[in-house]
Amino acid sequence: MWQKPCSTGGHCSARSLPSHNHPVTHRTPSAPAVYSASWIGWLSLAQLISWGSLFYTFTLLMGPVEQELDLSRVQSSLAFSLALLAEGLMAYPVGRWIDRGYERRVMTAGSLLAGTCLLLHGLVTTATQFYAVWMVLGVSMAATLYTPVFAVVTRRFPNDFRRAIITMTFLGGLASTVFIPLTAWLMSALGWRHALWCLAALHLLVCAPMHYRLLRCAPGRRTASGPSAGVPGKTLSHHMLSAPFLLVATFIVLMMAVTVALPAHMVSLLREHNLSEAWVIAIPASIGVIQVLGRLLLYFFERHFDLHLANRLIPALIPLGLLALIAAPWMEATHGALVLLFVLVWGVGNGMLTIVKGTAIAQYVDRDHVASLNGAMGLPLAFARAGAPLGLGYLWSPQAGYTTGLWVLLGISVAGVGALTLAQRYSTHHQNATK
Numbered sequence: 230m231w232q233k234p235c236s237t238g239g240h241c242s243a244r245s246l247p248s249h250n251h252p253v254t255h256r257t258p259s260a261p262a263v264y265s266a267s268w269i270g271w272l273s274l275a276q277l278i279s280w281g282s283l284f285y286t287f288t289l290l291m292g293p294v295e296q297e298l299d300l301s302r303v304q305s306s307l308a309f310s311l312a313l314l315a316e317g318l319m320a321y322p323v324g325r326w327i328d329r330g331y332e333r334r335v336m337t338a339g340s341l342l343a344g345t346c347l348l349l350h351g352l353v354t355t356a357t358q359f360y361a362v363w364m365v366l367g368v369s370m371a372a373t374l375y376t377p378v379f380a381v382v383t384r385r386f387p388n389d390f391r392r393a394i395i396t397m398t399f400l401g402g403l404a405s406t407v408f409i410p411l412t413a414w415l416m417s418a419l420g421w422r423h424a425l426w427c428l429a430a431l432h433l434l435v436c437a438p439m440h441y442r443l444l445r446c447a448p449g450r451r452t453a454s455g456p457s458a459g460v461p462g463k464t465l466s467h468h469m470l471s472a473p474f475l476l477v478a479t480f481i482v483l484m485m486a487v488t489v490a491l492p493a494h495m496v497s498l499l500r501e502h503n504l505s506e507a508w509v510i511a512i513p514a515s516i517g518v519i520q521v522l523g524r525l526l527l528y529f530f531e532r533h534f535d536l537h538l539a540n541r542l543i544p545a546l547i548p549l550g551l552l553a554l555i556a557a558p559w560m561e562a563t564h565g566a567l568v569l570l571f572v573l574v575w576g577v578g579n580g581m582l583t584i585v586k587g588t589a590i591a592q593y594v595d596r597d598h599v600a601s602l603n604g605a606m607g608l609p610l611a612f613a614r615a616g617a618p619l620g621l622g623y624l625w626s627p628q629a630g631y632t633t634g635l636w637v638l639l640g641i642s643v644a645g646v647g648a649l650t651l652a653q654r655y656s657t658h659h660q661n662a663t664k
Contacts, residue, residue: 264389266396272378272443273400275340275436279373280401281408282428283343283366287312289412293421298356308363313611315367316374320607323371324380324600332381333444337437339372344432351422351429371607373436375401379587380600384448387596391536391588395528398583402521465598469605474594476652481586482609483645484544487551487638488579490617492516494631501630502557502568512572519576520583527581537653540585540592544649546578548642555635589649593656 287309295305326335346369350362371377375398382393415424468474491498495516499509531539550571557567591599624634 264386264392268443269382269393269396270400271439272382273397275373275439276375276378276397276401277404277407278431278436279340279343279370280404281411282347282431283370284374285405285408286412286425286428287363289409289416290421290425293416294353294359298353298359300356300359304356305359308360310615311360312363312367312370313614315364316371317607317609317611319368319371320376320610321601321604323377324602324604324607327377327380327384327600328598330448332377332384333441335372336377336381336440336444339369339377340432340437340440343369343373344429344437347425347429347432351425373440375583375587376603376607377600380603381444383588383591383596383599387591390591391531391584392528394587395524395531395584398580398587399521399524399528402517402524402580405517463595465601468595468598468602471594472655473652474590474602476648476655477589477593478606478609480544480645480648480652481589481606482613483641483648484547484582484586485610486613486617486620487547487642487645488582489614490621490634490638491575494618494621494625494634498554498631499568502564504565504568512568516572516576516579519573520580523577523580524584526577527584536592540589540653541646541650543578543581543585544642544646546574547582548639548646550575550578551635551639551642555632555639558632585649589652593652 291302291305294300295302323335326332343366346362346366350359350366353359353362378397379390379394382397383390386393412424412428415427418424419427463471495512496509499512504512527539527543553567553574554571557564557571560567590602594602621631621634621638624637625631626633
């Protein structure tokens with residue numbers, strides 16, 4: 230039989246190609262594609278551009294947009310909250326489309342939509358237009374950022390998806406390092422409107438063609454295999470009501486709330502520790518680099534360490550870092566050392582936690598429905614990202630500072646670690662029961 234070569238190194242049989250009369254899900258399951266470092270590298274480049282131009286650009290736009298549209302800080306911040314809400318609402322349908330084999334259409338359309346919205350963003354003259362653009366940008370984020378691309382590589386490389394995700398998050402972690410100074414330079418040289426047009430060109434001329442070219446021959450459904458593949462042959466609704474999924478979802482939402490709440494208050498929190506202003510600025514800036522270091526260490530050492538033990542220990546670094554920060558005011562002699570310990574442990578843990586969250590569904594619930602199951606968490610995650618910083622702000626007081634909030638975050642993070650540990654046990658039990 231004639232076979233069409235795929236960009237992933239696998240093959241797409243002529244018989245399995247979708248026709249106009251049959252949905253993609255009717256294709257015969259294909260063998261897992263051979264892991265391709267170059268394919269992952271190009272797809273990671275699209276992630277770098279997407280994260281850098283969509284997620285990290287907003288902080289630079291707030292000032293000039295507020296000035297031109299006469300908005301307050303609360304009014305301008307609402308736009309990004311609307312984007313996160315739209316991303317959460319679209320996460321489940323996007324996941325369903327990817328599980329049905331439409332990954333090429335979804336991610337290509339997402340890049341085209343992002344480029345178009347950035348072009349229109351350069352033309353906004355009212356607050357309504359500003360909000361509308363960011364709501365639609367939220368839809369494009371749901372189709373182009375980590376959640377959809379993690380599902381894509383999990384479906385294509387079921388035996389190597391963790392290695393692929395580590396590579397992607399390593400490059401994605403550099404997005405702020407690359408795009409914040411790049412966008413700032415473009416805004417300085419061209420103005421914020423024309424700078425957005427340059428970013429739009431990256432989506433229209435680089436990301437969209439790359440997704441269209443790389444994501445040919447989406448794999449059909451296959452029965453998951455391996456020690457952590459979940460229970461094969463079960464329906465999506467079964468998995469969504471199962472203990473492993475509910476526990477993994479609890480773990481992901483709780484850890485998301487903790488890791489999103491703290492960065493928004495980091496500068497104010499560090500000032501409460503009477504650090505010099507140079508350290509107050511340097512510490513948050515260094516956390517991004519430390520996160521990338523954590524992912525790099527995981528890339529090299531994951532094959533020499535028990536995977537499931539690592540998945541328990543990595544999230545435990547988050548409460549350990551919080552504990553060091555809580556203890557710092559009580560330990561005058563080692564105050565500075567404990568704050569630096571917090572920075573190191575929090576940064577490394579947060580960097581590696583992205584991989585644990587990105588792979589937990591595939592490892593402990595199911596690989597065949599991974600995109601839909603990840604998408605089902607979209608709205609709770611959106612509420613966690615939007616509400617956690619606000620909640621930490623409410624817990625602050627002039628007398629106690631952030632102490633109460635830090636204790637609450639510590640409790641939430643410990644509960645998250647416990648949920649993942651239970652999910653591992655339930656997953657093992659379910660797999661043994663089906664043998």
